[in-house]
Amino acid sequence: MDNNQLSKFADTLSLYRDGSPFTDELLIDSQGDLDVFFSPFEHVNMLAKVVLVGISPGATQANNANVKAMELLNAGETLDVVSEKAKLTGAFSGALRNNLVRLLDYIGINQKLSISSCESLFGDNMHLLHSTSVFRYPTLLSGKPISSANKGLTNPLLKSMVDNCLTDEFAQLPQSAFYLPMGQGVDKILLYLCEKGILSRSQLLIGMPHPSGANAERIAYFLGSKTKTELSDKTNPDKIDEAKQQLLKQVGQNFSTTNITPTTVNYDKGGNSSRTSSPASVGSAKPVEEKTSQQECKNYLNMVSPSDGYMLENIERQIKxxxxxxxxxxxxxxxxxxxxxxxxxxxxxxxxxxxxxxxxKGHMIVALHPRMATKIDQMTGELEGVSVSPGKNSRYISSSNYRGFNSKGYSSQLKSNEHQAAAFKVDVTDGLSAFKSLLGVC
Structure with a gap:
């Protein structure tokens, strides 16, 4: 499924009627009893430290985002501004936000971010939060909002949103971010992405009750405002106790306290965004610090996992x-x-x-479509750290792995019936600047 569809639906959203998120005009795809509708939940906050992962945007969220998008589009805002502001309006809106804030504060997320309450993640500290769903776009199952992610790895339509939309989102987020799955089956999806090397298991905080009002009893027990004797038979207190203790332990051990400066997002007349910092409400706040380039460079001297000889997961995350x-x-x-x-x-x-x-020894091999060979060869003097890496018998190399190029038979120098590519060796001992320069001209 296409990761970015706002431009396709912009005209429809500009005419949106409040309260109608599930209409034929917004339908993306249908398969069997599943229907997927567009709503602007595509923006990715690449500064996020907290990632809240639900099942799929519900009717309230979708409607709120659509109304905001309609207003912005009719005001002449750019698509980038529409995407960002509409998602911030719709994400985890409605009654569940209050429960969510209480739960996050209870397990200590506010303390770890040095903010007075996680309520500010939806205000002054929104730059620390990324909200998303395993199924990015509002999804109906038999005409009702889907309430479980359990079929996310078996149903082709749902899995396409996981493998394309969700994977692409997470690849853009900081390695230091941590993820809270909320909803039935969401943890399974995130564990699947751990197996694929997209996430690390230590980033997942599993076990917090879903903040929906329908989950009031479990939330009350988790927060300590209800005792075991007051619970109905539908609630398993032992399971909640076990999950709570694990969460409290994990938050305390895995995430060091980080001082945060609240950031305000400003927009110029052209719709470009900029962020300005202001003193935090608690402590002697400082901006979140990323790894220095010098520290990062050291990581590229040895990029191979000793267990299997393939690229280390943390290197892949940095590349993404x-x-x-x-x-x-x-x-x-x-x-x-x-x-x-x-x-x-x-x-x-x-x-x-x-x-x-x-x-x-700090090198990567990058294969480009063979039609790029002449252009890049002419620029190798300008692209410091990039050199040609020819095959044994030709300027080109070939592999069935390059099927995305659809380049069989490009050069008569190669007798192989596989897809062809032009290979370049990129020196990354001093970081990824050469790598980015090479791809920047493609």
């Missing part, structure tokens, strides 16, 4: 973050031993990065 800044995305890795990372510009495959070959 850098590519996101170039508006490029990385395709999902089918298995730990997949040989290539596919890189996309929109829906077009523009490069492959080897996950095994050439990774020692």
């Amino acid at each position: 973050r850098h590519l996101a800044a170039l508006n490029l995305s990385v395709g999902p890795v089918k298995s730990r031993t997949s040989k290539e990372l596919a890189i996309f510009k929109g829906s077009e495959t523009i490069a492959y990065v080897s996950r095994k070959t050439g990774l020692k």
